[in-house]
Amino acid sequence: MIRKSNVIHGLSTLFAPLALSSFVSAQDPAAAAAPAPTENWLVDMFQNAGTIGYLIVALSIVALALAIELFMSIKREKLAPPDVIDELEALFEEEQFQEAMDLCESNRNYLTNVVQAGLAKLGHQFETIQTAVKEMEEEETVKLFQRISWLSLITASAPMLGLLGTVSGMFVTFGEIARAGGSVQPSDLAGGIKIALVTTIFGLCVALPTGAFFFMFRNRVVRTTIEMNAIAEDLFERFRPKNT
Structure with a gap:
């Protein structure tokens, strides 16, 4: 029991x-x-983003397009195609410098621009050739950094726009409080607070990945230009005077 x-x-x-x-x-x-809430939170965020939020979204589209373009163009195969390198080395070995100049003019890229600058100084002292090569290397490197600098600009601008949205959203909120006096309702404040929060989120969501892309491409530019400069300088090393 x-x-x-x-x-x-x-x-x-x-x-x-x-x-x-x-x-x-x-x-x-x-x-x-x-019933359980069925509203999509992402749709709700876009609906309450405001003008500044939409501007941040536009920046994100620009950043994505830039990242794709840079990913496709800033790589060794584009800056110095392997077949062009092989052909230049063969022409230098055979001392066919005019043909090498023609090849550089018909295939414009980082390496050929540098090599062409050196070929234009043939007949001068080796130091003059070397200076021309290094100056063109610096010029081409600056061009690459200018291209990726737009990502840096977006990285800095997106959170600032988010902060501007935060301030404007709080301005709207305090305006509602002033108009309502002592009978303010939470629903009266929701619009301004949503704008403040959504623009802040949008700004950070754009800045973080864009900043990561910028540093990735910056490192790629540094690494690739070092490789290209070594190839170009090695081609002209044959003109260095032999020590007697």
């Missing part, structure tokens, strides 16, 4: 919460019938 009573007590303890919840639901049909 004792074991049976223990089993009954255990079952009653197990099902008591279920019975209680059923009782509460029966007493409060409105709570039981309340």
